[in-house]
Amino acid sequence: MSTRSFTPLDRVLCEIDKAIKVLAAPAHASRALPGSTAPEPELTALQRSEAARLMRVNHSGEVAAQALYRGQAIFARDPQVEASLREAAREEMDHLAWCEARLGELGGRTSWLNPLWYAGSFALGAIAGTLGDARSLGFITETEAQVENHLRDHLGRLPAEDQRSRAILAQMTHDEARHGANAESLGGTRLPRPVRALMHLGGRVMTRSAYWI
Numbered sequence: 001m002s003t004r005s006f007t008p009l010d011r012v013l014c015e016i017d018k019a020i021k022v023l024a025a026p027a028h029a030s031r032a033l034p035g036s037t038a039p040e041p042e043l044t045a046l047q048r049s050e051a052a053r054l055m056r057v058n059h060s061g062e063v064a065a066q067a068l069y070r071g072q073a074i075f076a077r078d079p080q081v082e083a084s085l086r087e088a089a090r091e092e093m094d095h096l097a098w099c100e101a102r103l104g105e106l107g108g109r110t111s112w113l114n115p116l117w118y119a120g121s122f123a124l125g126a127i128a129g130t131l132g133d134a135r136s137l138g139f140i141t142e143t144e145a146q147v148e149n150h151l152r153d154h155l156g157r158l159p160a161e162d163q164r165s166r167a168i169l170a171q172m173t174h175d176e177a178r179h180g181a182n183a184e185s186l187g188g189t190r191l192p193r194p195v196r197a198l199m200h201l202g203g204r205v206m207t208r209s210a211y212w213i
Contacts, residue, residue: 015070015122022066023114027097030090034098035167040105047159052108053211054154055165058172059099060111060210061147064121065092068143071125072136081133081186085140088179095175098168105164111210137188142196144180146203148173 043051069089076082103110111117128139151173158165191199 011074015074018070019067019118019122022063022096023118027093027100029094029097031094033101033168034171035164038163038167041159041161041163043159043161047162048106051158051162051165052103052106054158055099055103055106055168056108056111057207057210058151058154058169059096059103060114060117060206061150062092062096062099063111063114064117064206065089065147066096067118067121068125069140071122071127072129072140073125075126075129076136077133081137084182084186088140088182091175091179095172098172102165102168111213113209113213117206117210134187134189135191137183137186138191139188139199140183141180141188142191142199144176144183146200148176148180150203150207151176 066089069085069092073082073085073089076085100110128136151169155166155169155173158169
């Protein structure tokens, strides 16, 4: 059986289709929603608002993760690296669906800036990919380390009663740590300190904007 060869136009149309699905269609998870068996907590209006804002930030982060991984996968040289990136993206889709589901339960909304996060992250992923697999994987390792710290911060800020949201973030933290470790094991190189600092600054801009917008 022959394998279809995709033209550059095919790939562009595929990425446009994927972006539309991530931004406009309901996300679907391949794994069960963590914490789904926990009872819905009785939260005050202030607690519910805070939990919804935090989950909106995490949802935006997962929108960005989809774009980032796909941008990097396009320019991956090693088929094993490309396969690893696409597998991580599939797991990140679970995160996207979980955050979306919890946002609905909390009566929250997604960020109006998600198209901006997707476009910017795809561009960053593509740039990282063109620098070679070692740098691209190093970018993943650093990104996941920063995301892991961000999730732990949110676990500390969520109401203690909100076990449903906490279960989601706990599983996401575990997955992100594994993604970072996998990228490092495949040969990711540590990024220079100024690059890591710039990534941290960019992450803060996104999280603070998504919290409100």
